[in-house]
Structure formats: structure tokens, C-alpha cells
Amino acid sequence: MWDYTDKVKDHFLNPRNAGAVDAPDLDATVGNITCGDALRLTVKLDEAGRIADAKFQTFGCASAIASSDALIELVKGKTVDEAEAITNDDIAEYLGGLPEAKLHCSVMGMEALQKAIAQHRHRPFDLEDAGEVICQCFGVTDTLIEKVVREHSLTTVDEVTHYTKAGGGCGACHAAIERIIANVREETQSGPEPGARRPKLTNIERMRRVEEVIEAEIRPVFQADGGDIELVDIVGSTVQVAFRGKCAWCRQRDFTADGTIGGKLRELVDETITVEDVSERLGDER
Amino acid sequence: MSDVIYMDNNATTRVADEVREAMAPYLAKAYGNPSSVHTFGGRIAHDVDRARQQVADLLGCDPTEVVFTSCGTESDNTAIRSALAVYPARRHVVTSRVEHPAVRNLALRLARGEGVLPRYRHTELPVNSDGTLDLPDVGNALDDDTAVCSIMWANNETGVVFPVERIGAMCRETGVLFHTDAVQAVGKIPMTLADLPIDMLSVSGHKLHAPKGIGALYVRRGCRFSPWLIGGHQEAERRGGTEAVAQIVALGAAAELAGRRIDEERTRVVALRDRLERELLARCPDARVNGTTASRLPNTTNISFEYIEGESILLMLDEYGICASSGSACTTGSLEPSHVLRAMGVPYTAAHGSVRFSLSVENTDADVDKVIEVLPPIIKRLRELSPFGREE
Numbered sequence: 017m018w019d020y021t022d023k024v025k026d027h028f029l030n031p032r033n034a035g036a037v038d039a040p041d042l043d044a045t046v047g048n049i050t051c052g053d054a055l056r057l058t059v060k061l062d063e064a065g066r067i068a069d070a071k072f073q074t075f076g077c078a079s080a081i082a083s084s085d086a087l088i089e090l091v092k093g094k095t096v097d098e099a100e101a102i103t104n105d106d107i108a109e110y111l112g113g114l115p116e117a118k119l120h121c122s123v124m125g126m127e128a129l130q131k132a133i134a135q136h137r138h139r140p141f142d143l144e145d146a147g148e149v150i151c152q153c154f155g156v157t158d159t160l161i162e163k164v165v166r167e168h169s170l171t172t173v174d175e176v177t178h179y180t181k182a183g184g185g186c187g188a189c190h191a192a193i194e195r196i197i198a199n200v201r202e203e204t205q206s207g208p209e210p211g212a213r214r215p216k217l218t219n220i221e222r223m224r225r226v227e228e229v230i231e232a233e234i235r236p237v238f239q240a241d242g243g244d245i246e247l248v249d250i251v252g253s254t255v256q257v258a259f260r261g262k263c264a265w266c267r268q269r270d271f272t273a274d275g276t277i278g279g280k281l282r283e284l285v286d287e288t289i290t291v292e293d294v295s296e297r298l299g300d301e302r
Numbered sequence: 303m304s305d306v307i308y309m310d311n312n313a314t315t316r317v318a319d320e321v322r323e324a325m326a327p328y329l330a331k332a333y334g335n336p337s338s339v340h341t342f343g344g345r346i347a348h349d350v351d352r353a354r355q356q357v358a359d360l361l362g363c364d365p366t367e368v369v370f371t372s373c374g375t376e377s378d379n380t381a382i383r384s385a386l387a388v389y390p391a392r393r394h395v396v397t398s399r400v401e402h403p404a405v406r407n408l409a410l411r412l413a414r415g416e417g418v419l420p421r422y423r424h425t426e427l428p429v430n431s432d433g434t435l436d437l438p439d440v441g442n443a444l445d446d447d448t449a450v451c452s453i454m455w456a457n458n459e460t461g462v463v464f465p466v467e468r469i470g471a472m473c474r475e476t477g478v479l480f481h482t483d484a485v486q487a488v489g490k491i492p493m494t495l496a497d498l499p500i501d502m503l504s505v506s507g508h509k510l511h512a513p514k515g516i517g518a519l520y521v522r523r524g525c526r527f528s529p530w531l532i533g534g535h536q537e538a539e540r541r542g543g544t545e546a547v548a549q550i551v552a553l554g555a556a557a558e559l560a561g562r563r564i565d566e567e568r569t570r571v572v573a574l575r576d577r578l579e580r581e582l583l584a585r586c587p588d589a590r591v592n593g594t595t596a597s598r599l600p601n602t603t604n605i606s607f608e609y610i611e612g613e614s615i616l617l618m619l620d621e622y623g624i625c626a627s628s629g630s631a632c633t634t635g636s637l638e639p640s641h642v643l644r645a646m647g648v649p650y651t652a653a654h655g656s657v658r659f660s661l662s663v664e665n666t667d668a669d670v671d672k673v674i675e676v677l678p679p680i681i682k683r684l685r686e687l688s689p690f691g692r693e694e
Contacts, residue, residue, distance in 0.1 A: 025617075028617065035686075049609070049650065050651070052639070052650070052654050054690070073687060074687055075690055076611050076614070078614055078617045080611075081614060184638070185637060236413075239410075
């Protein structure tokens with residue numbers, strides 16, 4: 017059982033602002049049903065540009081619903097500029113705190129607000145639109161991860177997961193999240209760390225390293241989910257792999273090949289590596 | 303909380319009054335060690351023997367085939383690790399994708415080579431969308447290199463019952479040890495292990511109205527066995543450690559009670575469960591049952607309510623003192639829905655909104671009335687809050 021404050025329970029059981037406003041001026045949805053939570057925020061502005069009314073519709077757990085309701089309590093009556101300053105901390109604080117693993121619910125509230133404001137200003141919504149999707153399971157971009165790492169001085173992947181859910185699924189993006197954390201820390205600390213340059217590899221060394229990394233780092237992740245991959249060949253810096261088991265018909269396979277496996281190999285072996293999926297060429301087992 | 307309606311019996315059960323009374327003396331005056339030479343302790347060995355007989359009667363086996371353990375997880379671990387120890391040259395294990403973590407995570411560790419290098423080959427059999435296994439898959443998975451096949455008797459989340467007799471026969475044919483985690487099946491499904499091709503079987507006390515902290519492992523006579531917990535001579539050297547006498551006596555009493563109530567489980571409890579399920583499906587649109595209803599535990603139903611999230615449902619039920627559980631991400635403590643529903647390919651939209659009701663002989667018609675009165679408005683309320691809904 018989650019340890020929710022009375023305020024969370026109250027806003028979950030008796031939300032004040034559920035629904036959608038009529039003819040909204042701003043209408044923003046973040047999250048989706050697959051990820052387990054989603055929030056639609058509708059806003060009515062008055063002539064002075066103040067938030068006259070706002071409502072939410074939320075799919076999610078008790079803390080997601082309570083965070084949505086708290087967000088609306090916080091933005092009502094504010095100008096868009098004032099509302100822009102609201103952070104996920106304000107939402108969590110309003111509720112008397114959230115369990116650590118539920119902080120992403122407050123971040124979802126902040127995201128919906130930022131998205132609505134971006135709409136108001138006719139600007140792209142950077143947290144979704146800009147940057148690269150790092151966590152494929154929950155569709156989280158590096159822009160959002162960087163933002164929470166910076167604003168909350170996060171140092172571990174677990175913390176990033178608590179705030180954004182990134183890394184909470186298959187785990188294949190953990191290395192990428194670690195890299196973002198390292199980059200942000202490097203930036204915020206004075207001067208770059210004396211990072212050792214990776215020595216150039218011979219072909220033989222590269223092949224051996226690729227094999228080792230696939231065996232030790234990549235296959236266990238796939239196997240844990242009922243699938244597998246096979247290293248088929250290494251042609252220059254192109255690594256050819258074939259998917260087996262569950263992975264053979266997984267719809268996420270496209271980005272898994274160069275994204276997940278390639279990312280890991282580029283990180284641990286050689287930056288020039290690309291990964292090619294040759295499952296079909298070998299004739300799918302199924 | 304006084305007025306609790308408890309429908310989470312696959313998670314744990316209430317300790318039955320007569321079970322508590324049976325164990326009480328061993329927490330008071332009868333504190334001796336069954337291994338002692340003096341009468342005060344030594345006579346307690348007879349009480350342990352009686353409990354062993356009671357468990358054997360429920361399982362339909364010989365008492366010498368019953369080993370007391372601390373819990374179902376220990377039984378599962380002991381069985382699988384024993385099979386690996388007695389067949390050290392074999393490097394393959396077979397399980398299903400819907401096993402309890404006690405089996406699944408152990409198998410995944412073996413496959414990763416954690417603590418057991420070189421790593422084991424692991425075949426994790428898929429299940430169909432109705433939660434059932436394809437028997438030919440089992441046969442295809444078994445080979446000369448397979449040390450153990452471990453498939454649960456009944457799934458804890460969906461209640462789906464697996465054809466263990468046929469799986470066991472296939473294992474026997476190929477000379478593979480067969481273990482089944484029967485934690486959810488014992489006491490709900492009559493069984494005569496003497497007649498079944500099952501080598502090892504796990505039992506958990508707290509799923510059948512005994513306290514937590516006691517389990518048992520059935521080891522068929524003649525089955526090669528290697529103990530996991532090494533210590534004294536207890537349990538015929540199959541499990542070291544001073545006997546947890548009170549808990550063992552409790553498990554014996556619970557087994558006897560379960561034997562007496564098993565018919566009621568298969569008549570009255572089934573009727574309660576069926577009425578609950580039927581009424582909820584009739585009163586809540588966009589709801590569906592997860593798992594086949596053709597071969598299922600008498601007490602379990604797992605229902606998905608589309609467009610809403612399970613934790614919210616549970617917490618609103620909690621306001622009425624109704625206890626159930628969910629396979630949604632938020633309630634599993636992870637961010638993904640239960641591995642069982644994912645293995646069945648239940649769409650995430652439905653998996654997030656799944657609720658499991660698991661009844662027991664202690665539930666009444668009034669309990670079912672209350673749930674079918676209270677839940678439909680909760681579902682409606684949460685759907686009003688949700689941005690999703692049926693496409694118009």
C-alpha cells in the first residue's frame with residue numbers, strides 16, 4: 017500500500033476540478049494509456065489573460081489524479097506568466113508530499129501545464145517535441161530527463177525513474193540515462209573531468225569487445241523478457257544481429273536494433289558502430 | 303477495521319480459529335525441541351508427525367514424502383536447486399512465463415549465470431491469450447540436457463489451472479524431474495499425488511488458513527534429492543533447522559480443515575465467484591475476464607476494466623473495506639503491469655485496469671452483494687475522470 021498523505025487521499029476521492037471546460041482556449045494532453053497514466057488539461061482564459069477556469073481528466077493512480085487536481089488549484093486565477101513558474105515541487109508540496117516512486121505524477125502535472133503554455137505562445141513543446149526519445153518504454157525524451165536532473169540535482173537512474181518513469185521498463189536505456197546525468201554534472205561542475213580518451217581498436221579487438229558486450233550486457237536484458245538476440249556478423253563497423261524468441265515479432269524492434277543495442281555498443285566499444293537487424297534475411301523462425 | 307470484506311485470499315488468508323487454537327499450546331507450555339531425548343521435548347515429535355500425516359492426507363501421499371519448510375518460496379527454491387544438484391551435468395531448465403517470482407526469478411538468475419556459472423539454458427514457455435499453455439510446447443522444450451521442468455499447478459493472478467498430470471507424464475517420458483508450485487491449488491483442487499507423475503510439489507501454509515512462515519515440499523519417494531538448507535538431521539536430512547513446531551502443527555490443522563472444506567470450495571465458493579463475475583460484467587460495460595474460464599481455480603476471477611487504472615479502483619474499494627488486488631503497474635511497485643497479464647498479451651489498456659478477486663470459504667452472499675453494489679459506480683466515476691473512453 018502506498019503511503020499517501022490525507023491531502024492526496026482527499027483530492028483523489030473528492031477532486032474539485034474533474035472534467036473539461038467548455039470551449040477551452042488551451043487543451044493539452046500528456047502521457048498515454050499504454051504508459052499507465054495520462055492527463056488532459058483544459059483551460060479557459062479571461063480577457064486579461066488570466067486562467068479563469070481549468071479542469072482535468074486523468075487516467076492513472078490515486079496520486080496522478082490528486083496531482084492533477086492540485087495543479088488546477090494552483091493555476092486558477094493566475095496569469096499564464098505566473099502559472100509558468102509552477103513546478104512539480106509545488107504540486108507535491110501542495111499535497112503534503114508524494115511517495116518517492118510517485119513523483120512522476122507531479123511531473124506529469126507540470127508537463128501538461130508547460131504543454132498548454134507552449135500552445136498559448138504558439139511555441140513547440142520542447143519536453144516532447146525536441147530532443148531524442150531515450151526511454152522507449154515510456155516515451156521519455158532527453159530534454160525532460162535533463163530538465164529533472166538539472167532542477168533536482170539527481171544523481172542516479174533510480175531517481176530519474178521516480179521523476180519521469182524513464183528507465184522503469186525494459187532497462188535498456190539505463191546507460192543513456194547515466195550519460196545524461198554525467199553530462200549535466202560535468203556541465204554544472206567547474207571544468208570538464210579528465211576523461212580518458214578511448215584508444216583506437218583493431219578489428220579483432222573490436223569484434224571481441226562486441227561479442228563480450230552483447231553476451232554480458234545485452235542478451236540478459238532480452239532474455240529476461242523472453243526473447244533473445246544473436247550476433248550474426250560484423251562487417252566493418254556494422255554489427256548484424258537477429259532477433260529471437262519474443263523479440264522476433266516485437267513491434268518495438270526497429271528502434272531496438274540501432275537504438276538500444278547500437279547505443280550500448282557505441283558507448284562501450286566504439287562510437288562508429290551501427291547495428292543492422294538481419295532477422296528477416298535469415299528467415300524468421302516463426 | 304471491523305467490516306472488512308476480504309477477497310484477496312490468493313495473497314494470504316485469515317488464520318482459521320481452530321488452526322490458531324491448535325498451535326497455541328506450542329507457543330506456551332509445549333515449547334520443547336522434538337529432537338530432545340527427554341520426554342518433555344521428545345513427545346513433541348509425535349505432534350510433528352501427526353501434522354505430517356495431516357498434510358499427507360490432503361495431498362494424497364505418504365507422510366515420509368512431506369518436508370516442512372518455511373514458506374512456498376523456500377519450497378520452490380529447494381525443489382529447483384535440488385534438481386540442479388542431482389543432475390549437475392544438465393544445464394537446461396524449463397518454466398513458464400507466468401510462474402510466481404519464486405520460480406521465475408530463480409530461473410532468470412540461472413539463465414544469467416548469477417552464482418551458477420556457466421549459465422543455464424532457460425526455456426520460458428509462452429502462454430496463450432487465455433493464459434493456457436500449449437502442451438506440444440512443453441514436449442518440444444524438454445531434452446536430455448533438462449535438469450528440471452517447473453510449471454505451476456494454478457496461476458495466482460488469473461486462477462488458470464495447468465494440466466500438470468499431462469506435463470508430468472511428458473517429463474517422466476523424457477526423464478526430466480517435474481516440480482509444480484501448487485501453492486494456489488492445494489486445498490482448492492483435490493489431489494492424490496500417489497497417482498500423479500509429479501516429483502516435487504510446493505505448498506504454502508498461509509494460502510490455506512495457516513499462519514505465514516510455514517510451507518511444505520512434497521518429494522516423491524525415490525526422487526533424487528539434495529537438501530538446500532544444510533544442518534541437523536531434521537526432516538530426514540532433507541531440511542536442516544529446528545522444527546517450527548507451532549507453525550507445523552498449524553499447517554497440519556489447516557490441511558485437515560482444507561480437506562473437510564474442499565467440497566464447499568468447489569460448490570459454494572464457485573457459485574459466489576461466478577455470481578460476482580457475472581454481475582460485475584453485466585453492470586460494468588467494457589469489462590472482460592482475464593484467463594480462460596474453462597479450467598480455473600474455484601475462487602479466483604481477474605477482471606479488466608478498460609480506460610481506468612487499477613490502483614484507483616482498489617483505493618476506492620478500500621474506502622468500503624473491500625480488499626482485492628490488481629496487476630496494474632502502480633500496484634506492482636514497478637512501472638509495468640504484471641508479468642502474467644503481459645505474457646498473455648493483455649493490452650496495456652486493459653492490464654492497467656485489472657482487478658483480482660480471490661474468495662475463500664469465509665466469504666458470504668452478503669460480501670458479494672456489497673461488491674456488486676459498490677464497484678459499478680466506482681468504475682463509472684473513474685471513467686468520468688479519465689480522458690479515455692470508448693470511441694464514439
